[in-house]
Amino acid sequence: MQPPPATPGDPLDRVDTPALLVDLDAFERNLDRMAAETTARGLRLRPHAKTHKSTDVAKAQIARGAVGLCCQKVSEAEALVDGGVEDLLVSNQVAGGRKLGRLAQLARRARIGVCVDDAGNAADLARAAAAADAVIDVLIEIDVGAGRCGLRDPEAVVPLAQQIAAAPSLNFAGLQAYNGTAQHLRAPEERQSAIATAAEIVRRATTALSAAGLGCETVGGAGTGTYALEMAEGLWTELQPGSYCFMDADYAANGSPPDYEQSLTVLATIMSAPETGFAVCDAGHKACAIDSGLPRLASHPAVALTGASDEHGSIALPAGLALSVGDRLQLIPGHIDPTVNLHDWYVCHRGGRVEAVWPVTARGAMF
């Protein structure tokens, strides 16, 4: 783990670069806003920790009413339980005996849920939980349009739910119905159509469960790009947005959701300015993920970097912006989740000073 790039009390110009900067005022407004929206609808909020991988952020979300957190990996769940989070859903399939054993051990220390879309995997999970004398909540994942994991046939939930309900070490808790692709569709009508399709699939699954005499306490899903649509459908009971706490350039390009603020940037320093109108900063794609496009200048959000290699970000300077060696700039990442995963520390600031330095608790937790 790298040493922190700043110390509480430092002015921002003392922060070493590249560094994740969190504007605490904007961050807290984002948390308050989502808490208020979900509370107003009477929905459970279970924010996704794959975005922030942080015990500090998780606790700030729980303090505002979140029922627990989602994560994608057993090792993320372990890190968050170690940090005091008591209710976690691994919103993903967990395969392999070593991982299932760890998940079952964790379920002795916290309320743990996981997703399943395969009968053999459900049987392995039941055995691992029984061996640890633990009980694990299980959501059956159904494919609601992304074509990734999840049962393709919504009626196929019935035999799998019956298998899970029959296992004393498992608790059939409902459905996982998340369309990751829909989060990033550019046009509002495309997102609306995708979630309408998802809702129809959820309805088929819950109808089949009900016909078989099986309850469905939880329907989980929704992300930052579509949660308003899932809320409006009235079928989802637990929302799982992640990015809303920090936001990124990809969501900004969609204009969705409105009112949430870019609270996280990557602070960089100009290391070379070898010709007029061009500069190179010290944040490349090892500091700012580029899977969803090149980062943008916070001072000029319409301007993206012109190139990013491992440790260099190239900038064709827009008119009116001159940058020399040693100057600082803030970048808006194209995609927040993998950007955070590259860093060991958040530098949290307010009023021009570093107020806190938070570890990225589960940075690199991929097991």
Place this chain on the structure above:
Amino acid sequence: MQPPPATPGDPLDRVDTPALLVDLDAFERNLDRMAAETTARGLRLRPHAKTHKSTDVAKAQIARGAVGLCCQKVSEAEALVDGGVEDLLVSNQVAGGRKLGRLAQLARRARIGVCVDDAGNAADLARAAAAADAVIDVLIEIDVGAGRCGLRDPEAVVPLAQQIAAAPSLNFAGLQAYNGTAQHLRAPEERQSAIATAAEIVRRATTALSAAGLGCETVGGAGTGTYALEMAEGLWTELQPGSYCFMDADYAANGSPPDYEQSLTVLATIMSAPETGFAVCDAGHKACAIDSGLPRLASHPAVALTGASDEHGSIALPAGLALSVGDRLQLIPGHIDPTVNLHDWYVCHRGGRVEAVWPVTARGAMF
């Protein structure tokens, strides 16, 4: 830092996933091959540690005759010096007082070089080194065609070299002449033309230095994709390839260099197989970088993943390949350097068993 995904002595099927696997036989053949090629030409080899970020790999390279290592960041240099490496070139500009101070302190413990392309930055560096009572080697970076850092006018090396030579805390050591873009050009003729252009620029710079009565002990540069061309030019004295130890799908697509073997893969587990001919593995782009294309199946190198999200890799299965939940597969990363940076451990194997587990010493070292 995550706990290691395996223990020496484990069979490969016990390794937790996703994990970096190093085939030690292939890895050692790659190191031997580059050492032999450079020795045969009488050239100094300074492999680039930005690829591997590993003290163990660095020591294996030095044991085969490497004069030292390159790295891109002061924090990488610190990690490698802590691990016992005694000669490091930060093949990059270092800007900002905090970083320059650390670099100067490091130069009291090891031989340290750095690149400069700006008079103000050179003056800052000289002051930092003087304050630490240290001497730092300086290579002037010239742009040899990539259009990133480096002096645009090769004759402009003279006043900057004179400034550096006049500073008692700096040692003018020569030129940095690396074309990163050329490494990845697809056609051999394109790479040949790019390095011929680079050589012409180097010649102009060394001629200007010589006319001004300045020596040029070192001309550094060259990467895995073009080093044979720089060797043939007879101008470069120190080669800086990084990827040759592990290789990746991007270099394989270029067929350059021949004879080097893919020694590193990402081991993954199938976590969902929801329809015939399709499966999802537990390695997404938080486990395998996708900036240079999606990873390929080691068993079917012509087949790439069809999609990668943060923690999922989707695979349209080629004819004859069936994968079920729990099955393992190895992926060839599109780009090795940022892939390694996502992991905390190398799992090194030989003869079907884990022989060693090496930390990625400078993982996340971006300061």
